[in-house]
Amino acid sequence: MKKELFSRENHKEDTIIKIGNEEIIGNNKIMMIAGPCSVESEEQIIEIAKRVKESGANFLRGGAFKPRTSPYDFQGLKEEGLKLLTKAKEETGLKIVSEIVSIEDIELFDKYVDVIQIGARNMQNFDLLKKVSKLNKPIILKRGLCATIKEWLMAAEYILNEGNPNVILCERGIRTYETATRNTLDLSSIPVIKKLSHLPIIVDPSHAGGQKYLIEPLSKAAIAIGCDGLIIEVHNHPEKALSDGEQSLTPTMYNDLCQNIKPLINIMNKKI
């Protein structure tokens, strides 16, 4: 039987993903992505970018096209948002991570974005997966809210099968009956993925926990269990954020988190 491209049986060594000559994840390199849920203004994104860079982040995240449960919620600044991310990149040197939601925006993402995120709702939007793959940029593939690990890997296979090997999986919590947390972060998925696949995997404690106080403990657990990176929502004024304020850290809280996980990263023989 044909072995899937994601399978570790096909490819024993961990995948290392590069942008240009720079290794961004894999080979014990931890990817630290931080930034607001939504890009809201130049001032906002630049201030946050500067602060998270000082704390140790190496990628800036920011949503420009926002998939929202309600059509009446803020849908993002769109191209303007991508331009503001580029300004923040020029200012800080941080590479840009942003979510794509339509194949019509592929050229914009090619122009402005370094790492393209596919959100949980679109994990099995196979049309989007296939067309985004063509850009050959690294793709963060978030786990669907009730995707099995096998379905998630098969979604990654849609990208790999188009000739783009640069897939980064992202565990962001699954939907369960428990309501004390926004979703249930399934940290077991990290060792399961590491056994089945050579692909790197990062963790999003912000969406999983849904509340500020959970981010640091979940981040520590994620590092200790062997993930390759963290994507964390940071906002300079969480109480005024246009989306996800309650789960956004302040820059100061993010700085503390970065300090507090360093000893764990060292123990795991990894580096940011």
Next chain:
Amino acid sequence: MKKELFSRENHKEDTIIKIGNEEIIGNNKIMMIAGPCSVESEEQIIEIAKRVKESGANFLRGGAFKPRTSPYDFQGLKEEGLKLLTKAKEETGLKIVSEIVSIEDIELFDKYVDVIQIGARNMQNFDLLKKVSKLNKPIILKRGLCATIKEWLMAAEYILNEGNPNVILCERGIRTYETATRNTLDLSSIPVIKKLSHLPIIVDPSHAGGQKYLIEPLSKAAIAIGCDGLIIEVHNHPEKALSDGEQSLTPTMYNDLCQNIKPLINIMNKKI
């Protein structure tokens, strides 16, 4: 606060959907959709179409663009599949229901399809929802595998908000821990939807149960609880089907089902 367009508070009467002057659902009209998971050949689709029409179906379903968990599984005959559906329509008069998976195919669906289905995986593919809405054709919106009823209604709102009022909701089972059935058909969603919304709702017992013997009892329960239609997989050779054979009825079984649910449809004061 702005009341959503789906809300029964805004629109007391049940929505009735028409194609031309013909009422297809609502106003006690039951929509009976039947056909194979995938269109496979001219012979297959025409034979099935004839048989399900004889049994009482008024719509033919058939997948031409198939979203599959694995990229290596059969992905559908694509435009050729839509053409074959059209032949079956010419032969039988049955109107056509088929699933769209990419905004690039909108013109094809405009040309060949009477009722457009949005599958469970794409329930929150808002880009697709918005663009398909523009065709102004009736849209069957399947419930996402772990969508709450509220999220599902908000996805319908994306369509309504584009000016297309012809949304048919479709309960097709949710993902739970139970493995005796493929998914867990959440029949409670029908009275909940009827309370919250004026939109019609149909049930897909085939995908929910995942096994032939469950289709008829689930169909009876669906009618008794007040649904407005049934979408059922029928294949002339289920054992050779390219997808979903184990949950496809034979035309004879479908005929029995239609006979056996008639008394229930009468009791509910509805008609096919």
Next chain:
Amino acid sequence: MKKELFSRENHKEDTIIKIGNEEIIGNNKIMMIAGPCSVESEEQIIEIAKRVKESGANFLRGGAFKPRTSPYDFQGLKEEGLKLLTKAKEETGLKIVSEIVSIEDIELFDKYVDVIQIGARNMQNFDLLKKVSKLNKPIILKRGLCATIKEWLMAAEYILNEGNPNVILCERGIRTYETATRNTLDLSSIPVIKKLSHLPIIVDPSHAGGQKYLIEPLSKAAIAIGCDGLIIEVHNHPEKALSDGEQSLTPTMYNDLCQNIKPLINIMNKKI
């Protein structure tokens, strides 16, 4: 391999359960159980008993020992509650169903109760199952909140294996992520159980739905899918009930429900 006693492979015919010479369930006999969540007073239980009997119920339910999530919630009238149920039985002739929660109460249940209920929380309290079995009274075994159908049948096996064949399964909803209903009534479990087992199965729409307006539609669906009975909460003053008021029907609503399901019971070739 040893075939389990619950298995239809061992016992082709449906189990019929009798009390004395009277068939209470099976052989197309529908068991209609109604009454309050908790026995609260003589006046309350006797009034409800009279009213539900007039509507067609043949069993009176009432909790005397209440397992409650919080130790500070009303825990039931205990033996006094069982005595009040007996008064209602003398007054109306309705047989008594009540839930046992401790092996220490077995003698009381032997004395006062006709059909013993094991609640969802105790489905795998194997000690209780084994000891209650010895009374040789019919036992209603509710499905655990996240029990698989297989685990539920294996719990029934603990009773059957003690020599008591009089097990009535009760589907009462499973725990899922959906919050629009208290639990998700898994009506698919009825045809699955009917295929795997000869045991009768009833449905509890009150606990599953958790809201009055859902009880009648869920009851209709339950009858249409082939269940052997309904256990429904009825209270003369739901707004003052010491427990579960929001999901209790008034006697008048219960009477309507009984009228409205009769045509369905007839179609299914069953009788109360």
Next chain:
Amino acid sequence: MKKELFSRENHKEDTIIKIGNEEIIGNNKIMMIAGPCSVESEEQIIEIAKRVKESGANFLRGGAFKPRTSPYDFQGLKEEGLKLLTKAKEETGLKIVSEIVSIEDIELFDKYVDVIQIGARNMQNFDLLKKVSKLNKPIILKRGLCATIKEWLMAAEYILNEGNPNVILCERGIRTYETATRNTLDLSSIPVIKKLSHLPIIVDPSHAGGQKYLIEPLSKAAIAIGCDGLIIEVHNHPEKALSDGEQSLTPTMYNDLCQNIKPLINIMNKKI
């Protein structure tokens, strides 16, 4: 409103539990419990006890009364099993943890066991909780398979409310749709519990993961997120174990695990 006894609002400091004068958990003391799922023989339990003690365990677990899904599965050596645990205690000094399943066994547990475990299936067996509380021994209360954190704390309240403050919560995974692991270890519950309650909490990675290779990574994550102990299944011949062999570590694997988590325990400023 009455504040629950489990609440941190009532009791700011972490609970420290002692046996005699010895602190066993709380105050940065990590409880390391190890041993077989079932006590099978004197040779087995003594060998395992010696080996896990050498590795750093301070408690020996072993099931003598086994709640099993099937009545035909091995149900434990019962009193004989408790006696063998006592021999292992005499030999090694390890204190004994074992699960109680019936109120009839309370005297035996009083005599032979140091810390009494309430299993997941009995989390809401309130009768058992209340009666076991009277012994005033420390009680490990496992989370029910689909218990919310709130329900779990309310079950603890049944114990606390009887005057026994020595409750140790145990996260052991919840039931979800994911099948790659036996259950889904909900590590988020640790920071949630730490926020809501002063009670200590340990983690059972063996039952949650269900496979050997997952135990060590889950243990690391559990320590990093702030748990107060680990309960791990260890068997000298996992391939011959009468229960749970596939998730049991060998003594050598357990020794490695203890070595590998030490740096994490140090970072967390805790000690075994």
